[in-house]
Amino acid sequence: MPRHANVLIVVPENNTTMEPEISALCPALAPIQVARVKRPPRTLLLEDLPAYAEATVDAIASFASESLDLVIYGCTAAGFLGGPDGNARMVERLRERTGTTVVSTAGAMIEALRGAGVAETAVVTPYLQPVNDGLRAYLELSGIAVETLNSFFCKTTAELGAIGEDHVLELARRTVTQKSKSLFIACSQLPTLSAVAKLRSELDIPVWSSIQATAWAGAEVLTKQGFPVLFNEAA
Template sequence: MGVVASFDFEREEELRRWVPDPVRCSVAYTPRVSYRSNLDLVSRLNDPAVLREPARRLAADGASAVAYLCTACSFAGGPGAEHALRDAMTASGAPRALTTMTAVVEALTAVRARRVAVVHPYQSPVERLLADHLEALGFEVVSLTSLKLGSVAEVYGASGQRVRQAVRAGDRPGADAVFIGCTALPTYEAVAPLEGELGKPVISANQATMWSLMRSAGGRARGGGALLRL
């Protein structure tokens, strides 16, 4: 399998925890881009051009499926732009291509969730783009709960405990599932315990991406949670 990650991605060790031991997962990174804000960053990385070379390298390395691992980078331009990202990876040789938002939509559909509570670390403009993307695809966003973090460094510094607290605060009785956005957040050990507490599926960005990527490659991701039992 192949993963294209944003140039500033720092969760590769956690990402690999979702991958079964016999499976080889290669990671390639987008080119570095300059930016002035969170919105500027994800907008610049929502560009098919940044995927062509890393996707080409992964395909040449034998990846049977390639994922663009970045939540905001794959929803920033809306559903049409997300399709263009997948097309760019396919045109670069990836036999199958998906983005984190492809995977999230597949995961929410698989657990039969239409009303979704969303927990995320994004600033206000990006938060709204995430809600708009989900709503454009037929989901009802019943709550948006921010971790209230500032810089990218703060997001990577967030603890699993802080993520769990935000999920508890963000859940709503009418939500079919909780979605934890952003591949920079630590969620591997949080998903199953939170599901036990809340009594509903909890879908995280990394979990959904690796679940979908493994399915595309004909395998199953490793880890806990209702999604990985499907």
């Protein structure tokens, strides 16, 4: 029997969505370990990033001695605020501490959209304006224009946690236009397990979410390592 891939997800301490959805999208990975990063109860700001980076390293300390096959850096807002260079630095710190491959949600977003041939996208987020600005800049620095962006503008993690999949669907449908070439739903806390498939069927354009993109990118890495990981995008 093939060895089970040992995967660690690194997420903000309030995140309740990423681990179960990735387990549903890639059943062969379950059970997945989770490192939870301490964070403010409000939306992250740029000035929070130095402390948040250190909290991220602290969160993985108890896992660093394990033989991990993949680390998933799912701290989406921090990735966007830090920009491509800041995200790359955090990925490298995690790689150095764990000695294994690291996939980031921010990086997976770009890989998924580029893989779908996307040069412009509509975007749905839960973030306040500073993170939305960071997301827009991250995409544009990576060669992907933002056609339109709508947000839930959550001020606290409690507001973010109260958003259900029906809310995500409703805002997504209001965000896309007749000119939309694709749709990306940002944030690894927003529930999108069924929403992505519904929106792909309705809109007939590429639709990705932070979690879907991360699961796909993680499955690609592990498959190349020889693990039989199926990405079930219709989960």
